[in-house]
Every structure is written in C-alpha cells, then in structure tokens.
Amino acid sequence: MVKNIKVRRWEILGKTSQKTPTLEEIEKILLKNRGIVKPKDKKEFFQPTHPQKLSLKDLGISPDQVKKVRQRIAKAQKSGELVIVYGDYDADGICGTAVLWERLHSLHLNVLPYIPERFSEGYGLNEKSIKRLKEENPNLGLIITVDHGIVAGAKVEVAKALGIDVVVTDHHEPGKKKPKPFALVHTTKISGSAVAWILAREIKPSNEGLELVAIGTIADQLPLIGPNRAFAKHGLDALRSSQRLGLNALFQEAGIVKDTIGPYEVGFIIAPRINAMGRLTHAIDSLRLLCTKNRERAVDLARLLSRTNLERQRIVEEVVLHAKGETLKKKGVIILAHESYHEGVIGLAAAKLVEEFYRPAIVISKKGDIAKASARSISGFNIIAAIRQIEDLLIEGGGHPMAAGFSISTGKIKEFSKRLDEISIPLLTEEILTKRLKIDLKIGFANLGQKLLTLVDSFEPTGLGNPAPVFLTEGVGVVDARVVGRDSTHLKLTLMEGENKLEAIAFGLGGLYTSLSPDAKIDIAYALEENTFNGNTNLQLKIKDIKLK
Structure with a gap:
C-alpha cells in the first residue's frame, strides 16, 4: 500500500515590503491572491450583485432559449397538459427541482416533480422511465430537466418520439455532441439549482428559493467567486431567515444555530443529510422535506434524513477501510x-x-x-x-x-x-x-486584532476558489502546549511573537506535542477566528500547519 502523503509545500502567494503592513495593504494582497484587482471587481466581491439583477448574458445563458421556454410554459398553462420537472438525486438537483416545481405550481400549471431512483434508474433521463411516465400519464407533454441532460441526446430523442417536448436545464460540461431538445438552458458558470432558479425568475420573478440555491451551490463544491458568490452570499442570508418547515426541523434535529449558518454548516451538516436519501434509499423524501407545509411531517422527515445519514457514514467507512486494504x-x-x-x-x-x-x-x-x-x-x-x-x-x-x-x-x-x-x-x-498549503501573506502578531478579523470576515462566504485567508508568522514561541480531544489528536497552544501573546488550536496535529518545548520556535500557518468560552470572546488562531525550527 502506498504511503499517505503528509508533506505539504507552503506556497506564499503575496509579498509585502513592510514588516507590519497596513490593513489596506493586507486587503489589497488578499484580493489580488483571489484574482481581484480592478475596482469594479472589488466592489462586486464585497457587495455581490443580487441574483435578481444578474443578466442572462453575464451568466452565459441564451436569452432566445429562455424565451422559447416561456412560450412553451404559456402553452402548457392553456392546454392543461402534464409538465414534469425531472430532477437529480443529489443536493443541487433536489434543491433546483424544488425551486422550479414550486414556481410552476404557483402559476397553476399541471406540474409534478420527479426524482429518479439511483439504483434502478440511474443518473439523468432514463428511457424506460420516460416511457412509463407517458403510459401512466397520456397527457404528459413537457419534461424539464434540472441539473442534467446536456449529455442525454439519445434520451431526449426517445421523449420526442413519444410526443413529449424536453427542456434541458444543466450546468455540466457538454460532450462532443449536444442534445437537440425543444430548448437548452445551459451554462457552466453556476450550479444546476442556480440555472433552475434563473429560469424560474424569467418565468415569474421572485426571490423565493434562494436559500435552496445556496445549499445546491455549496454542496456541489463550486468556486465561490463571481455569480456563484452572489448566489451563495444572498442565499445564505435567505437560509438564515428561511420559513421552510422542513429546513427548520432539520436545523433543530442537527443542532444548528440558525443565525450562524455558513458554508461549513451547509457543506458538512445540511447537504450530507439531503444527499443521504438518494445515496441509500430514495431522494424523493429529501424533496418532500424541502417542500412540505406540514409541521409534523417536517419533523418526521428531518429525523429520517438524519438516521439515513448516520447509516451512510457507517457504509462509507466500510468501503474506505476495504479500499485501504x-x-x-x-x-x-x-x-x-x-x-x-x-x-x-x-x-x-x-x-x-x-x-x-x-x-x-x-x-x-x-x-x-x-x-x-x-x-x-x-x-x-x-x-x-x-x-x-x-x-x-x-x-x-x-x-x-x-x-x-x-x-x-x-x-x-x-x-x-x-x-x-x-x-x-x-x-x-x-x-x-505535491500537496500545497497556499498562504496569503507573512505577517507578525502585531498585525492581528479585531480590525483584521473584521476584514477576514468580509471575505465570507469562503470555500473553493475563495478560501478563508491564511497567514504565516515565523519564529513563534511556544508558551504552553497541551493535547486535547479524543485520542489526544489536537493541540491547544499559547503562543508568543514579539510582545503579543495569543491562544491557538491545531486540529489533527497532536502528534507534534512531544516535539514542542518551552524554548521551541515554530513557524505557523493559520486562519483567524473568534472563540467564545464562558461568555468571553477572544481572538484565536486556527492553525493549518506547523514547521519546527
């Protein structure tokens, strides 16, 4: 078995001529490291355009194709034919399905959501499922995909042969040959749920569903820059005030404090629970959780998702254990x-x-x-x-x-x-x-304080493409060190550089404990955070890596 690669190369992205750079200089370097140099890009980063104002052209979506969809929806309204929103079984697809189905339902269309079963139907459009849906619903005239379809040319032709128009909405990379549906609403710039939200906006303007797009965007691990940052930032604001019964029941079940929800809570607590149903049973229950208007049903579904997620975690560990062997x-x-x-x-x-x-x-x-x-x-x-x-x-x-x-x-x-x-x-x-740890800037403890923390917080939401700022301080003294956590896997440190003393936590670095001594000097790469304990809030360093001198 190959050895686990522990060595990480530290890559310092920004340089400053001053030992103690100004806050303005630090901000400029942090932005440059994320490819943001122009004043208009800086303004967009700190004050992202609301998704209502994002143009189709900027998103790379064809206005002509959207116009065709609007006309086809108007026709479906008049005819009363059945419209099926055919989604995907991951968090992005489920959230996008909920957004588009709810918007079409609000227009009094004869519309149903459909989520395929992973094991019998597989990903995307399924030929047998299309035929079965048409047999069960002879008045089925329109299928709108969410988060898939860009590589489903043959399946689109099956639907067309049955007299069903297909609208493909997707954000995945196209294959060599694009499908030929009634309309193609496609871009790779945003998530599948965001594409569905934009289409819903063009059909009937509303801010509803932005909280679901935040979940889909973060769950799909898209770079949180440009329009994705706009959807994530405004969507997280909506998520913290969401009145959806299912989401609120899920927050309570998972022990989430609603007004502190950020990318971590979405990526590691909320999305895994939504995804778990499609991984082990059927994702339709995750869709039901998002859309339910019944409080008791919301609680039952939230418990079901959490139980299924625990089972999912157990099965993953079994597979990984076998694979490592x-x-x-x-x-x-x-x-x-x-x-x-x-x-x-x-x-x-x-x-x-x-x-x-x-x-x-x-x-x-x-x-x-x-x-x-x-x-x-x-x-x-x-x-x-x-x-x-x-x-x-x-x-x-x-x-x-x-x-x-x-x-x-x-x-x-x-x-x-x-x-x-x-x-x-x-x-x-x-x-x-070679695994790299990208470090924004080398600074001293004299730079660290509430003003820098406020600047760092303004970079939220952070994630892929916009990581939380990481700093390097060299020659730091270890005043105190102790191991914490189960199996002593983490380090709790008191550190000093110059005249400044700060507390730090180093997750997963407990193995370095025996190498640290009172006179040890270390280089540390870290992020800044606030730590609240016993009612007191203090600045804390969240250490990413340590190099011993």
Whole structure:
C-alpha cells in the first residue's frame, strides 16, 4: 500500500515590503491572491450583485432559449397538459427541482416533480422511465430537466418520439455532441439549482428559493467567486431567515444555530443529510422535506434524513477501510473495483481516498454485467477530460474537472484502467502530486486584532476558489502546549511573537506535542477566528500547519 502523503509545500502567494503592513495593504494582497484587482471587481466581491439583477448574458445563458421556454410554459398553462420537472438525486438537483416545481405550481400549471431512483434508474433521463411516465400519464407533454441532460441526446430523442417536448436545464460540461431538445438552458458558470432558479425568475420573478440555491451551490463544491458568490452570499442570508418547515426541523434535529449558518454548516451538516436519501434509499423524501407545509411531517422527515445519514457514514467507512486494504498502484489514478462497494457512496469513498493519498481516485461498484463508477480528482488534473479520451469504453458518463461519474461494462474495467494509466501517468507529475498549503501573506502578531478579523470576515462566504485567508508568522514561541480531544489528536497552544501573546488550536496535529518545548520556535500557518468560552470572546488562531525550527 502506498504511503499517505503528509508533506505539504507552503506556497506564499503575496509579498509585502513592510514588516507590519497596513490593513489596506493586507486587503489589497488578499484580493489580488483571489484574482481581484480592478475596482469594479472589488466592489462586486464585497457587495455581490443580487441574483435578481444578474443578466442572462453575464451568466452565459441564451436569452432566445429562455424565451422559447416561456412560450412553451404559456402553452402548457392553456392546454392543461402534464409538465414534469425531472430532477437529480443529489443536493443541487433536489434543491433546483424544488425551486422550479414550486414556481410552476404557483402559476397553476399541471406540474409534478420527479426524482429518479439511483439504483434502478440511474443518473439523468432514463428511457424506460420516460416511457412509463407517458403510459401512466397520456397527457404528459413537457419534461424539464434540472441539473442534467446536456449529455442525454439519445434520451431526449426517445421523449420526442413519444410526443413529449424536453427542456434541458444543466450546468455540466457538454460532450462532443449536444442534445437537440425543444430548448437548452445551459451554462457552466453556476450550479444546476442556480440555472433552475434563473429560469424560474424569467418565468415569474421572485426571490423565493434562494436559500435552496445556496445549499445546491455549496454542496456541489463550486468556486465561490463571481455569480456563484452572489448566489451563495444572498442565499445564505435567505437560509438564515428561511420559513421552510422542513429546513427548520432539520436545523433543530442537527443542532444548528440558525443565525450562524455558513458554508461549513451547509457543506458538512445540511447537504450530507439531503444527499443521504438518494445515496441509500430514495431522494424523493429529501424533496418532500424541502417542500412540505406540514409541521409534523417536517419533523418526521428531518429525523429520517438524519438516521439515513448516520447509516451512510457507517457504509462509507466500510468501503474506505476495504479500499485501504487493497494494494494500490504507485502511479497514475487510483482505481478500485469490488462487488461489496455500495453504489450510493462510491463518490464519497473516492473523495476520502483523494484526501488520504492526494491522488485522483475512481471507485467502482461491480454489480453484474454493468458497473457504476465515481471519480474525484486533485487540482491540476482534469478527470472528466481524461475519462472522455476513452469514452468508447463507457456506457455513459459526465461530470466536472474535479468530479465525474460513469457506467461501464464490468468486463471492460481492466482495459479502462490500463488506458487511463497511459493518459494519467505522464500528467501526474511530482509537481501536481505535491500537496500545497497556499498562504496569503507573512505577517507578525502585531498585525492581528479585531480590525483584521473584521476584514477576514468580509471575505465570507469562503470555500473553493475563495478560501478563508491564511497567514504565516515565523519564529513563534511556544508558551504552553497541551493535547486535547479524543485520542489526544489536537493541540491547544499559547503562543508568543514579539510582545503579543495569543491562544491557538491545531486540529489533527497532536502528534507534534512531544516535539514542542518551552524554548521551541515554530513557524505557523493559520486562519483567524473568534472563540467564545464562558461568555468571553477572544481572538484565536486556527492553525493549518506547523514547521519546527
């Protein structure tokens, strides 16, 4: 088994000529590190445009295609035909389905939401499901996809042959051949739920549903810059004041303080619960949670989602434990296939392997003749581009540069692995496989205080593309150190630099405890945060990494 890569290269992004830079200079460097230099971009970053004012042109969405959708919706209103909003079973797709279904329902259309069952129907449009829906509902005249469809050209043709118009709304990377639906509302600039929200806005203007777009955007791990930042920031504001019974029941069940909800709460507490249903059972219950008007039903569904998420966590650990026991290749993409791997969690297992070994990983669930695969990547290696080079071996697939999914004949897995090695090994250089800790700026403790913390807070919401600012201070003295947490995995430190003394917490770095002594000098990379304990609020350093002198 290959060794876990622990070494991280510190990469300092910004430089200053002053030992104690001004707050204005720090702000300028932090913005430049995120590609923000022009005054208008700075204004947009700190005061993101409300999604109501984002133009179709700026988002890369065709106004002509949206106009066609509006006309088709008007026709459906008059005819009374059935419209189905055909979503996806992940958090982004479920949230987008809720947004679009609720908006069309408010226009008194004959409209139903539909979420496919992962294991029997799979991702996106399913030929058998389209035929069954038409048989059960002869008046079905329009299907609107949410968060899928850009690679479903053949399925669109099946629907058209049955007399069903299809509107595709999607944000995934297109394949070599685009589908030919009635209308195509597509851009890669925003999330699937955001595309659905924009279409809903164009059909009937309203701010409703922005809280769901924040969940979808953060859950899909999109870069929180540009329009995604606008959706995340304004959507989080809406989430903190949401009156949705299901979401409020979920907050209570999960122990979330509503007015403190940020990217962490969405990404690690809310979204995993919404996703859990589609991974293990059926995502329709997550949709019901978002849309229910019944308080008791909301509580029951919130408990169901939480229970299912606990079961999901247990199954992921089983898969990862088994995968770690396998003999992993020392070069190229990690590819693991087994009959025991639960199809609903292979993406999470792949992500865990990437985190552990810092190499792209594909985990494949073998079930009979057809296997389902999920891929996760690292910065600098476009996983979907690599997979597309050998798509002649695949049944179907799609995704992003950092994540992808596909199905493949079980008998072709070995050849797939061999050909992917030929593609990936030359590309996965030592440079790309070296994990980096990007540091914004080197400063001293004299710079640290409430004003800098206020500046740091103004960069929220942070995440991919806009990480929380990280600083470096060298030659820091260790006044006090102790291990905390279960199995003594964390460090609680009192540190001093110059005349300034500060408290710090270092998660996962408890193993360094024996190397620290009262006269030790260390370099620390850290983020700033407030820590409230026993009613007292103080500045605290959240340490990312430590280098011993």
